[in-house]
Amino acid sequence: MxxxxxxxxxxxxxxxxxxxxxxxxxxxxxxxxxxxxxxxxxxxxxxxxxxxxxxQIMQRTRERLTPDPVELADTLTAPPTHHLVARLLRQVHERMEGDRSSYLAMLELRLEGARRPELGAELNEILATELESNIRFHLQAGLPGDRTDVVLLYLAVHGMIVDDLTVPAVLDGKAPDLIDALTARLLGRPLAP
CATH class of the missing domain: 1.10.10.60 (Homeodomain-like)
Known part of the structure; x- marks a missing residue:
């Protein structure tokens, strides 16, 4: 080899x-x-x-979609509010749009993983670890919300990205505005007792 x-x-x-x-x-x-x-x-x-x-495609797509450390550090200089969470999520969306091929390849890998148990097991492990890492990052950065909020944001934003990259007319370019609304509704208001 x-x-x-x-x-x-x-x-x-x-x-x-x-x-x-x-x-x-x-x-x-x-x-x-x-x-x-x-x-x-x-x-x-x-x-x-x-x-x-x-x-190895799975690993390479993750490399290509990982945020630039300098850009991330610059973003994190803002106060830890729901506005910062929205900005971070919009940057995720921008990375996925900017490297549409990597995101679509990951969707194909997910489908292939559903058919091939050995690939599915590896993909499950990688994505579960990645989600845990995102939760840990969010909480350690002092961003608003708890573990469940981060999971809800993850699910909602990835759903938006799937629609935006596969059937763009559904959201008609409104994904960034929807991300702002999502974070404001989920994280911007105190919950009733």
């Missing part, structure tokens, strides 16, 4: 594009070679099988 990190990354990026455009059934090692513009067989030199490719 080859170990040129730049070539591996280029192949994974090509695989993300194929997966986002063609779906799981269109993702073959040969299709990745064609997308990457490399000789036939190159992908199989880096990934022993399709299952290994899918697992």
């Amino acid at each position: 080859r170990h040129n990190p730049r070539r591996r990354t280029a192949l994974l990026d090509a695989a993300i594009e194929v997966l986002a455009r063609e779906g799981s059934r269109g993702l073959t090692l040969r299709a990745v070679d064609a997308e990457a513009g490399v000789p036939v067989g190159t992908c199989s030199n880096y990934f022993t099988n399709r299952a290994q490719l899918l697992r």
Whole structure:
């Protein structure tokens, strides 16, 4: 197996594009070679099988969708209010829109994970860990809301993103405004006793 990190990354990026455009059934090692513009067989030199490719696509999409640490640090200089939570969530939305292929590839991986138990188990573990990390981040940053609020925000915003990236006419470009309304309603008002 080859170990040129730049070539591996280029192949994974090509695989993300194929997966986002063609779906799981269109993702073959040969299709990745064609997308990457490399000789036939190159992908199989880096990934022993399709299952290994899918697992590494999962990791690569997470790398591509992770916030820039400098931008995140700058955002966190604002007071910890529901306005800051809305800003952070709008940035998540912007990252997903900015790298639509990675988000769509992750949706395809979720569907594939529902059909392939070994991939599903790994995906469940990764996404559960990621959600726990988001909850911990939110609480440690002193942002308003509790664990349940963070889970509700996660579910609502990811649902908005799915609609925004797959059936954009449904939200008609209103996702950022909906994120503001969601955080104001969930976190901006004190709950009645």
